[in-house]
Each structure stands twice: as C-alpha cells, then as structure tokens.
Amino acid sequence: MSVVDNVVYHGNCHCGRYRFQVSAPEIVSAISCTCSLCVKKGYLWLIPEEGSFTILKDEGCLVEYRASTLKDRFCGHCGSGIEGEHLTGPLRDKFLVNIRTLREPYVNPFSLESALRVVEVEGDTRSIEPLSHELGETPAKAVFSCHCGHVRAALLGALENEELKEDNCSKCVRMAYIGTYPTKDNVRIYGRDRVFEYLTGGKFTGSTFCKTCGVHVFSNVYGPPISVFDKLPPERKEKALAVYHKNMAMQPLNVRTIEGVDLDKLRPLTKREDEGTEGYELTP
Template structure:
C-alpha cells in the first residue's frame, strides 16, 4: 500500500495518443463497477480487504489522510462510491457569516456514470445544503474537460481550471499498463493543481522490493492474475458469492450515506406567498443552508436550494396546486427549469434532469435567515451570465428639471431583471452612503427583497413588452412588480402620485456586491396582519 502527499517528480511521457487497446481496457475496467459492485465495495474493499489483506485500515489510516489534505476547492479522480468525500464534508461545519470565498466546491471525474451519480448523491446526502458536486465523465490518461472560461485566479494563462487539492484513491492499481504509462496521469493533473495545492492518493503495490503479502493478500493477488487489482477480486466475489441479502440491498437507493436514515427525516412545509401552490418535503434535518452567488440566486433572492435526486429517499409532496400551473424559466445552457408562481412571483424550486432544488426561502416553518449559511461562488464555474433580452438604458434628465448643486454627487446605476426584459437606469447617491432596508415580513422574507427608496424621476424603468406583473400585498394602492418571464422582483409601484417614491430592489442592480451594503433591519413580521400562508384579503 502506498500513501503519499509529497511533491512528485513526474516522468514526462510522449504526448502521442495512447494505444487503443489500453484505452479499451480502461473503459472495460471502469464499467465493471455496476450498482451491485458499488453496493458491496465499501464492505469488501474499504472494510475487509484494507483491514486484513493490505493491513491499512480505512478508518484509522486512509480516511484521516484523506481529510487532512481535503480542501474547499477539491477534485477527486476515480470516485468509487464517494465514501471518502462524504465523510470529509461532514467535517466541514457551516458557520454563521461564513466567508463566501471559502465555499465548499467538489468536482468528480470518472469514466463510469454509475460511480459519478452514486458519489454525487452520497455527498449530497451527507451534507444536503452543500452545492451539488459537479460530475465530469473523463479519462485521467487524457486531457480533462476542465477549462477555466472566466480566467479564475491561479490559472496562470494556461486556461486550465485550478484546484487546491486533487485526490486519486485506489485508481492507479486499477489501470492497465506499466508505471511509465501511468505517469501520464500526473502530467495531466499537474496542469489543474493550484500553485500551493496538494495532489495526494493511495494505491496498492505489486510484488517486489519491500512489499510483502500475508496469505489473504496473496490470495487476492492470485484472483487478480498477478496484479494487485481489487476489481478482479470484487468481480469474482460478484460472480460466485452473490448472497440473497444483496437483492434486498439493491432495492435501497444509493443516494443515502450510511449515516443518514430516512426514518429520521423531518417534514417541512412551504409554498408561494399567495398560497396558490403549497408543498411538503421530507429531508434530513435542515441545519444550514447554501447561499449561492450566481446571477439567478442573487437577482431572484433564492437561498439554499435544497438539492435531492429524483430517485432518492427524499420526498417532494404537492399539497395544493399544480406544478404545471407554475411559470417556467430557463436560461444559459437551459439544462435547469426554474419554477415560480405567476400570481405572486415566489421562486419555489429548480429542476434539473435528475434532481430538484427547493428554494429554502419558500419554506413556511423554518427561519432560514437564522440558520448558518454555506456560501457558494457558483459564478466562478463558468462565463459571466449576460441577460438574454434587451439593452442597457440610459438615464435621461426630465425636461424642465432645475439644476442642483448636488448633482455631481450622484451616481448612475443600471439594472434589470434576470432575463433583461425589464431594465432601468437610476440616479442616486452612492450605495456606500445609503442604508438598504431589509424587512422580514412574509413577502420580503420569501423573496429577500432589499429596498432603497429613489424618487419617480430618479428611477427610470423600461418595460417595452409589458412583462411586469403587479402583486398587491397589504394595499391596493401599491404593488410589488416582478417579471412574468423570469420571476425577478424589480420595483414597487405606488398609485398615489403625490408620493414621490419608487422603491427599488437592490438585488437587481448590476455590478454590485449585495453582501457589502449597509442594511437597516425592519421587523415587518411582527406588524399586523398576521400572515397565515395565504395573501391577506385586501
């Protein structure tokens, strides 16, 4: 057994394509890991074999070693069942006011889609509030599709995405070919390692030198036809020793880690503000939430999408309304569908091909603002998002407006809803000088509105298609205006023209960091009328 996290001198190998026979063997080796093999992998490989054949126990040697080098920006190559990662994220507790730049990000690379989905689900089950692990189908012998499209820090002009830690556990001995060929892996991964990063792992050595085997290890060597290759032992065990209990075990989803018991799940209720759509979810106890800084989460006030897989043990139960009645919004690669209420604008959940992410702010029986937050810098994962529609509008000075000496102190800000169909220009004092109102009333709480109060002429709104939908909360004389296309709340309209005010949701202002603004808290929740889960009758 070799365990190493030191500095490696990588043997340079030819950049020519490796022979097709070797590539085919790698593919066949990877696809041995079907659902049955993955179900017994932890017991047979990490439990029995490690303890009694290789005499390198997982719990006392390998797992502490993995955790000691695990970072907040981690790449795992050859993911297996995701055991080490699931255990490692349990040691990453969420803390209030966590540094958003230290958010946990995990990328998984493997040739086998079964391993990728199993590992990703296991990590999610261990820490449901973490951002979902990114899965990449790739061959470690070849250049990985991990390019930095936004010039992330540390790429040094190479165009390669960088990681602070990269792990290869039990991968090398499963690959065909001599060590000189396998050195190609280190050549590839070195391009993805940050300047002060760590590449570490564990593998099983063949015979020779100071390597000595006990009878159990020798038997496994025979099963492996002279190579210390665990997959052969697992395959033989699969072929000749498949017990009856495995048929029952296969009925259990792979999404749960051993530490998560569905009988311990809690039920949370939620819905939109107007009450047209209500739901319940059964998930592990919600102890923290993920705060994502991507464009849609910032503009639409989405907090802590609670992700779980369609085929997992978690449940999403519709209690009122119809999913098909909710508005749909897609953007960018259009691989996720965001659902929001067309009446009140509440963002409820996002659906990917295999999973659902529930907006924690739409929950009714949890004060998510009081929970610890895990900050997640999703915008670093790809190019900066640009609105699909419209163009920036310029602020125009109203005709007949008198000159004022303080005009030079004003700043012009631009903003829009997420899709860009509603745009505006704002003349205001610097946001650094203003206090932003953060209210905890039922409406602001579900949508995380954060308001400043410019005059009507200072905030010039352009909505050429008339996509703004008005939602009256406490009065018929004022309404929250959200985009009916993308679900972003932009401003508040006030019918009484004697009130020279047009409140603006600062989330929609371009090129600002909402976490750095000064906020004034307002306890709207304690003011009548009491919110009952449905809109107050006006």
C-alpha cells in the first residue's frame, strides 16, 4: 500500500486531554510484547513511519514510566497508556503507539488477535516484595499487582470460582481491562494512597491507576444513591435493591495484573461483550 493509500487514524486518551493523529496502512494486525509491563497494560503496538504521527492536543497530562524493558507514557488523569519505546529486544528505540487508543476509525482489538506478532524481550528485571508477611495466616490464592509494586491486591478465594469478563467499551478497551468481581471480604488491597482515580458517566465506579506506573489493579464501586430506589414500585424495588447490594459488595480487580498470569489459559473462561465504543464522544 502506498503512502497515498494510508488511513489517517485519530486517537486520544479517554478524557481527551491528549489527542493525536497517525497515518498508516489499514491496521489489520498488531504487535504484542511479552514483557511484564506490556502484559499488565495489554498494549497492542503500532510502529508509525517517521513523520506520520502528529500531536493535536497536549495539556501536559502524560506521565512517563521507565521499566527495564520499556518506557511508556500514560495520561495522569484517565490512565490511558498512549506511547512507548522499548529499551531492549527487536523493538528497541522504535516509537510505538497503542492501537487501543485509536478512535476514528475505530480498530477493534478483538479482531486483531488472530494476526498478532508476538515479540519477546530480554532483561525484564522486575521484582516486587512478597505479600505473605502482610497477610498473616491467610494465604492469597492470587496476587494482583501494578508494575512497580506500589499497588496490590490479594485474592483470598480461588480465582476459578469468580466470573471473568472483558469488553471493548471506550474506557475498558484503553485499559485492556479483564475484570473479575469477588466480594470485598475476599480481597485485601494495599497501596490505596498510591493511586489516582478516574470517574466517568454517573460516577458510580472509579477506575484507579498507580501514580507511578499507571497500571490499573482495582476499581472502587460507589453505586447510585440508595434513595433512587424509593421511586420504584414495591415489586421492582426489592429486586433492584438486591442487585444494588450485590454490586456494592463487589471488589472489581484487573485479571491482567495477576502475578504470573497466563492469559491464554484464562481466555476460554472469559465472557466477552463485543459492543464497541458506540456512544463515546469527546468534548471539543
């Protein structure tokens, strides 16, 4: 495909504080890296040609995080990972754009899975301290962690007993979010003071991100004011309140952040909703 046939893609972080355009051949494949940071953020990379990437809006919101294999830049307001540059391996020194942040035309990440180029890098020296001393006598069945280790969650029950969900709505697609929803009494969270929170819509759920590395480990559930149910007829109110209390008891966690996770094994167990980003609009 010649340069004349390139497609101009517009992309942005979810909140729109950072916007760009990139010219490239129609995107029908992507690059996936096995380094720990790429796995936790679910990056799908595009290598744009020199001069094809243009910043359209920059409110100074991007935060840089440097790991042993990759340095990336994420929005410090909404957590979207935008750009990267590998420090080792076959992608070393190449400017990379996260395909998940492309909005117009939309590129469905689900459609790219059969055409991924998977690369492996050396020198992934990441290590974090174990949580055993903090949990006491209650062993964790799974430990969820951001990349730098400042934010973590311990699941006390078996993961196989929990539902796994993934969708490609405008926010979840940028986080590459795969959710599981145990009850709060089955989870211990560490580092709540090390996150920033992003709320959208009715602000009933807040997605949190590590201030240092930008990885999303857990969400906060707030729900609507319970007074909204007072307007319902009795036969509907009882059922609605049951759902409300069930949701309020949840502690959503990001499956991608499980230490040592094998996503290929979990994929068949994950329920997917492929509804895309319909209804997502940016303010000028």
